[in-house]
Structures are given as structure tokens and as C-alpha cells.
Amino acid sequence: MTATTEEKTLAPPNRDSTVTLREINKENWRAITDLKISEIQTDYVSTNLKSLCESHYSEDAWVRGIYADETPVGFLMLSLWEPDEWYCIWRFMIDEKFQGLGFGRQAVLLAIAHVKETFPKAKLMRLYSAGPDGMKGSTGDYSPYKFYTGLGFKNEGEYDELGKVDMTLDI
Template sequence: MTDSTTPAPAPAPTRDSTVTLREINKDNWREVINLAVAESQTEIVATNLKSLCESHYTEDAWPRAVYADDTVVGFLMLSIWPIEDWYGVWRFMIDHKYQAQGFGRKAIQLAIAHIKKNHPDAKQIRLMSIGPEGRKGVAAKDSPYKFYTSFGWKEISEYDEEGEVELGLDLE
């Protein structure tokens, strides 16, 4: 039961929610670090706590909370450095409760649009992904490879000993 001084909880996001990338600040950092991927995906991406710590000490990090309406549903961190022709998706995750609702797709589209608008000389966006076959400790179904290649990312390196490959998305 709520009284007149207790705000009503925000409605749960839906597929039709507006997705935005917002700066992480004193009001939302706790929500960001409390997000979690599915247990089967924990070997794929670092925790948001680690990523935020790294971003604090790395000049080229561009960390953002992924919102669906007014609910934090994910985390995105780009690597954006001066005078380069490519930038990187350093970290990206959507909380396990909000996966498969289109929020990740919309967030990546917003990241691409941000780079195109604010870094018009960028020729490519790069990222590392586990290959489509998965790897030790990560099942193929948990690999984000198909998600990224659905945007047009293509392999630009050989697979490393960890079963990861660098993917590039041409912006020209």
C-alpha cells in the first residue's frame, strides 16, 4: 500500500518503450552496477562495476546506461579516442530480465548513430565477439555473434585462442 508521499513505481518497459542512452551519474550508477546478464552469459562480458571503474581511469571510455522509458535495462561503453578512423564497442549488455525485447538492438542503433553524428570521420566500428560456435564455458546459443552480424558486422581478424574474433562494421 502506498501513501501520498510514496511515488508509484514506474511501469515496466515493453517492446514499445523508447530506448535512450544516458550518462551515468550519482542518480543511476547503482542501478547500472546491479544489472546482470543470464548466468550462462557471465563468461562473455565483464561486470558493469568493473567497466565503470575502468571508464573512470580511461580517457577514451564513453559509458552509458541503456534506458527503456525510465527503467535502466542495460549498459553500453564505447571506446572513442581522438583522430582515429574507427571506434569500438568496448562493453555491452542487457539485463537478463530485459533480453529479447528489442532493447539491445535499439541501443546498438543509437550507438552507431552517435558515432556517425559526433565523429563523422569514423570509417568503422569494431568489437570482439565469441564466434558462432561458442567456446569453452559458453554455449553457441549464448554467443552474441549472430546479433552483431545481423547489423552487418563482418569478421576482420582470425579467431584467437579464446574463440573470439574481431568484427567490424563499415560506416561509409
Template structure:
């Protein structure tokens, strides 16, 4: 087994959400999704830049054990209150390992601690093949019947 293969986390890896700092930034900027997914999720560099200009953005790196594997961002507005899963990306080589599901589970736990949090919202483009709708449905999200900028809105009730 090569050293690189030894380093790659497995399905049983502990998933955590961690602050991205100037020391940990580079791996997140270099992450890629598959070609078809590029139309569905913004590049992490764009997301991180947007987050720095939106005071209601809360973002974290997704780690599997000690390996950076993805990115998650929340629109966090306790004054409204609105909690919206703004971005979720898992790098192509780490997809299918359950890391995205575990990251959303951690995000849900975080949102439950926010003032008056009753639901977590997310949206996706409906026309694109391979859209994440079925993934979100497996996590308990339901379609609301609403659209936001041409995207279908889903909600996860927080009980």
C-alpha cells in the same frame, strides 16, 4: 496487474542512452546477465571502473522509457580513428525486447558524428555457446578475419 508489472517497459518502449551519474549509478551496479553470459561480458561495476581509468572510454546507461535496462561502452579514439563497441549488456530480465539492438543503433548514430568514423568494431569470444556473433550479424556487422586477444573481430561499415 501489480505495480511492478506496470513499471516494466514493453517492446515499444523508447530506448535512450544516458550518462551514468552518482545519483543513477546503483541500478547499473546491480544488473545481472544470465549465468552462461557471465563468461562473455564483464560486470558493470568492472566496466565503469575501467572507464574511469581509460580516457578514451565513453559509456552510458541504456534506458527503456525511464527504466535502466543495460549498459554500453565505446572505446572512442578520434586520433587513430578507432571506434570499438567495448561493452554491451542488457540485464537478464530485459533481454529479448529489442533494447540491445536499439542501443547499438543509438551508438552507431553517435559514432557517425565522430571525426573520420568509417566503421564500428566489436569482438566476441568464439568458443562460448550463445556468443553474440549472430546478434551482431543481424545488425550488419561482418567478420574481419582478425582476432584480438583471442576474440573474433567484427566491423560495421558506416555509410
């Protein structure tokens, strides 16, 4: 007896996988909320369940699951609104099993492309609370700061009470 397409096990995603941003709905929300970051990263990222709850009550939240081929690997929430020329990465995470494979970089680039296409007057992408190396409670190795500077984001020099900094990217 041969396995049907549905019964076949998907190959795990790898560096060559195609990354897409997909709407979160009743079919995939549990898979997205089951994604995890490493324990040391919990100071940097809210849970996906909390983020989905917040997005439900925010008119400007745009949420997507990050997929590598057919596997959910992360979560992205943007804050999008019409009146301004800047937009914001509100929440972003890649599951600990899939970090270091380039999925995060591809997802952020897809998010920027979405903003540019949807809001042609967009000039700036912001993100809040990126923890710089050496931030309180951080080893530096797990801080998202290097990831974002590698994408071209710049430190705006405004630190919050935890030592996290706002960053911007000209788009």
C-alpha cells in the same frame, strides 16, 4: 488518498518502450551496476562495476546506461578517440530480464548514431571478442555473434586464444 507521481509504480518496459542512452552519475550508478546477465553469458561480458572502474582510468571511454522508458536495462561503453576513423564498442550488455525485447539493437544503433554525429569522418565501428557459435564454453545460443551479424557486423577472422573474434561494421 491518491498516490503522487513519485509513488506510482512504473510499468515494466516492453517492445514499445523508448530506448535512450543516459550518462551514468551518482544518482544512477548503483542501478546500472545491479544489472545482471545470465550465468552462461558471464564468459562474454565483464561486470558493469568492473567496466565503470576501467572507464574511470581511460581517457577514451564513453559510458552510458541503457534505459527503456525510465527503467535501466543495460550498459554500454565505447572507446572514442579523435585520431582514427574507427571507433569501438568496448563493453555492452542487456540485463537478462530484458533480453529479446529489441533494447540491445536500439542501443547499438543509438551508439553508432552518436559516433557518426560526434566524429563525421568515422568510417568503421569495431568490437572485440564476439564469441562465434560453438566457441569454447558456449552453447552457441548465448553467443553475441548472431546478434552482431544481424546488425551488419562482419567477422574479421582474427580469433583470440579463447576463440573469440573481432568484428567490424562500415558506418
